[in-house]
Amino acid sequence: MxxxxxxxxxxxxxxxxxxxxxxxxxxxxxxxxxxxxxxxxxxxxxxxxxxxxxxxxxxxxxxxxxxxxxxAHPKNQIIGGMIREFIDRVFNGSAEPLLVHLVKSRRLREKDLQKIVRMVEESE
Amino acid sequence: MxxxxxxxxxxxxxxxxxxxxxxxxxxxxxxxxxxxxxxxxxxxxxxxxxxxxxxxxxxxxxxxxxxxxxxAHPKNQIIGGMIREFIDRVFNGSAEPLLVHLVKSRRLREKDLQKIVRMVEESE
DNA sequence: TTTTTAGTACTAATTAATTCGTATGTCAAG
DNA sequence: CTTGACATACGAATTAATTAGTACTAAAAA
Missing domain, CATH: 1.10.10.10 (Winged helix-like DNA-binding domain superfamily/Winged helix DNA-binding domain)
Incomplete structure (x- = not known):
């Protein structure tokens, strides 16, 4: 296991x-x-x-x-695990309130969101 | 200080x-x-x-x-500090790669992003 | 060949986080 | 007044994370 x-x-x-x-x-x-x-x-x-x-x-x-x-493992996998652990611990597993924080504190703007969504969509 | x-x-x-x-x-x-x-x-x-x-x-x-x-302090302030610390430690201070992870791992969908952006915009 | 250098193995000290036991005090019920 | 319930204060054990010193080994340099 x-x-x-x-x-x-x-x-x-x-x-x-x-x-x-x-x-x-x-x-x-x-x-x-x-x-x-x-x-x-x-x-x-x-x-x-x-x-x-x-x-x-x-x-x-x-x-x-x-x-x-x-x-021994790719960076994405390990960092992904750390993000999951953080969201579990701080937000009981829900990513939305994290995003709300990021947007409200202006660490992310709508432009960033759109750019990233496009980027991810294209790579699929 | x-x-x-x-x-x-x-x-x-x-x-x-x-x-x-x-x-x-x-x-x-x-x-x-x-x-x-x-x-x-x-x-x-x-x-x-x-x-x-x-x-x-x-x-x-x-x-x-x-x-x-x-x-002694509002939840938003303290949680905000924890998010900042996490982003500093894991992503050297940049929130974008965090969002990329969230979208790629499908913990956030485009709909969620739009909903949240609207929500935040309305509250300003 | 002797000496210096670069590396590992092992041990251990320190600090923070977490947990809980024991001692003690106070209030209220009997 | 005595007892039990409930609270705090204090001390301490345990574990994980971090740091680094000392001893030993092998290779390279002199």
């Missing part, structure tokens, strides 16, 4: 976003990318990536001396 | 939703409502509500022997 909660913690997500963007990455790759943003230890990144592998989000294989990590 | 992270933990949110719905509530009110869903101790609820008061989400005043708690 599948784990019920497909949800990444904030730091796990940060790392997964980098691995998805690059397609694959070593600990060093991720470490250096994260260092540009904040102070962090190499072994911290290593531990996190090991956890991600244990949890089934990353697969690893040896490349030369180091491990090369790859995403 | 204001705390930067307006975000409720899952259990805090569960309780706040109940207090928002009722307008005000005692520990016992919330305890009984939560008991319908799951096993929980009275003192657990008490601790959580004290934490919510400490964090500034609830205000309390004495009513007879017990405290009566009220929301």
């Amino acid at each position: 599948r784990p019920k909660h497909n949800t990444l913690t904030p730091q796990e997500l940060e790392i997964m976003k980098l691995v998805w963007k690059r397609g694959s990455a070593t600990v060093r790759d991720v470490y250096e990318a994260l260092l540009d943003r904040r102070k962090i230890a190499y072994t911290t990144v290593m531990t996190m990536m090991k956890i991600l592998e244990t949890k089934g989000y990353l697969k690893k294989r040896r490349q030369d001396r180091a491990f090369l990590y790859r995403p | 204001r705390p930067k992270h307006n975000t409720l933990t899952p259990q805090e949110l569960e309780i706040m939703k109940l207090v928002w719905k009722r307008g005000s509530a005692t520990v016992r009110d919330v305890y009984e409502a939560l008991l319908d869903r799951r096993k929980i101790a009275y003192t657990t609820v008490m601790t959580m509500m004290k934490i919510l008061e400490t964090k500034g989400y609830l205000k309390k005043r004495r009513q007879d022997r017990a405290f009566l708690y009220r929301p």
Whole structure:
């Protein structure tokens, strides 16, 4: 059976976003990318990536001396799971009130909605 | 200054939703409502509500022997903050990819979008 | 061949979230 | 007055997330 909660913690997500963007990455790759943003230890990144592998989000294989990590699942699937979890938790499973918030707070305008609907329709 | 992270933990949110719905509530009110869903101790609820008061989400005043708690902020404001935090964390601050996900996964249909846009426009 | 470097494995400390038990006080019923 | 019901205060255990130090290994460089 599948784990019920497909949800990444904030730091796990940060790392997964980098691995998805690059397609694959070593600990060093991720470490250096994260260092540009904040102070962090190499072994911290290593531990996190090991956890991600244990949890089934990353697969690893040896490349030369180091491990090369790859995403075990496509980004859309995992992010989709996080959205679902958020909507369940905050809106009891209904997406509409989320959209109402987005429109009212003007983080989305009608133009955006139309553009996106067209885009999605075309890709089907 | 204001705390930067307006975000409720899952259990805090569960309780706040109940207090928002009722307008005000005692520990016992919330305890009984939560008991319908799951096993929980009275003192657990008490601790959580004290934490919510400490964090500034609830205000309390004495009513007879017990405290009566009220929301310190409207639901829209707090939920709005959680949405913002989620979009920042998952989508680097852009709401559009969230909407793309919602439409593609058919949790929102074009009809829903139109309905909501009309609704929001009318209320302005 | 010796030394330095880059990598992993393992351990552990810290903090936040969640849960609940025990002690204590007060009010009201008997 | 004594007892029981109900409330709060306080302390503490547990678990997950995050961070990083230390020891060890293998390869590369000197």
